[in-house]
Amino acid sequence: MAVEEYDVFVIGTGSAGKKVADAAAEAGMRVAIADNREYGGTCANRGCDPKKVLVGVTQVLQHARNLEGKGIENPPKVNWKDLMAFKETFVDPVPFTTERALKKEGIKMYHQSPEFIDEETLSVEGKTVKAKKIVIATGHVPMELKISGREHVLTSDDFLELSELPESMIFIGAGYIGMEFAHIAARCGVKVTVIERSDKILNGFDAQLAEYLKEDSEKLGIKFIMNADVKSIEKLTKNFRVSTEQDEKEVEVKAELVFNTAGRIPATAALNLEKGNVAYEKGGITVNSFLQSTSNPKVYACGDVSASGTLPLTPFSGQEGRIVAKNILKGNHLELEIPPTPSVVFTQPQLATVGMNEKEAKEAGHDFNVKEENVPDWYNAKHINAPRYAFKTLVDKNTGQILGAHLLSPDAGETINLFVLAMVGKLDTGTLKGLPLTYPTWGGDMKAMI
Structure with a gap:
């Protein structure tokens, strides 16, 4: 079987991976890129961008409600079907326009997650490919809940594809994703429960301000079950029953839909990193200050999947992609600097x-x-x-x-x-x-x- 050879092979088509591929192709290198999902990455397809469309409408709704009786009469209501159709105008073009741009640059595209065969060789779409440099930019995926009934939970991807809203929802986890979607759903009239295993929401933010936000969320109608470990999820006739342990007591709550918003982890499981001699840790691919693998110098990692010490935010993904591109093109000379990050x-x-x-x-x-x-x-x-x-x-x-x-x-x-x-x-x-x-x-x- 013939082996396809490239100067640079990029795994992941989000802001980090695409930036590397673009720069390498512009420099005249032979470049390939792969993704096991629609091209364009998480942020544009199923993350910050479509979420912000939903947030924007609910912000208008909240502002109107705040001003009811202060000059505003009959505050508006959300038409979920129309809102989702509006959201799709942002999301639908992303894969096509991303692939069109890559094709124009002469970049070979694969639609599967590659696996390492050795330090410089990958298997993808039944083909064997070798690359002088391999860039991992696969981002994050939802962390799996290790509980009975976990097959019943949905993720943020599913929330962004809901054709209609149910009467009730449960979010397991009070981090960014859980709190943002809980607010969207509650403002649209859904009965929302948030289950959190710690004693506060949004760890990493100021505790007092987070507590204020929790109070405001409760006024909105969101119910919180704190210090609770989810033990199981059971399918009933209409609802799901989530059983938790709180203060050594069993607490049960029911809802039509249950979402896993307990956190996200580096998307590395499908890569077979051990065969590529690519070291990794809890935070992702282990890299040096040049975002190069500490165990395999042919490999770089950028974006959420790198254990670089940056926050998993889109602006940093693009910045890390720029650094990797420059270090591949001109040798390691540009180190990652982490400025104050909002x-x-x-x-x-x-x-x-x-x-x-x-x-x-x-x-x-x-x-x-x-x-x-x-x-x-x-x-x-x-x-x-x-x-x-x-x-x-x-x-x-x-x-x-x-x-x-x-x-x-x-x-x-x-x-x-x-x-x-x-x-x-x-x-x-x-x-x-x-x-x-x-x-x-x-x-x-x-x-x-x-």
């Missing part, structure tokens, strides 16, 4: 964070001030009758620079970007307070937060 939970209100929390700042030896307030009476919240607006900032006493910012507001996802700019640019609070920011805007409130 994270946002697109609930309503939104929860956003960048930089350190108090524990991290203390451990790093900083002498710092903390400013923490719940300010729904500030104008930007009050003029749209938003019931929640809170923040916490950490500022170094010696340099006046921001160490961390944590926001909970209808616009937190945008406002946090100003804090990122300030932190990356090393602007001190004196400089920031002197900026002529527009008023009244959410961004302008930044000066009152520091």
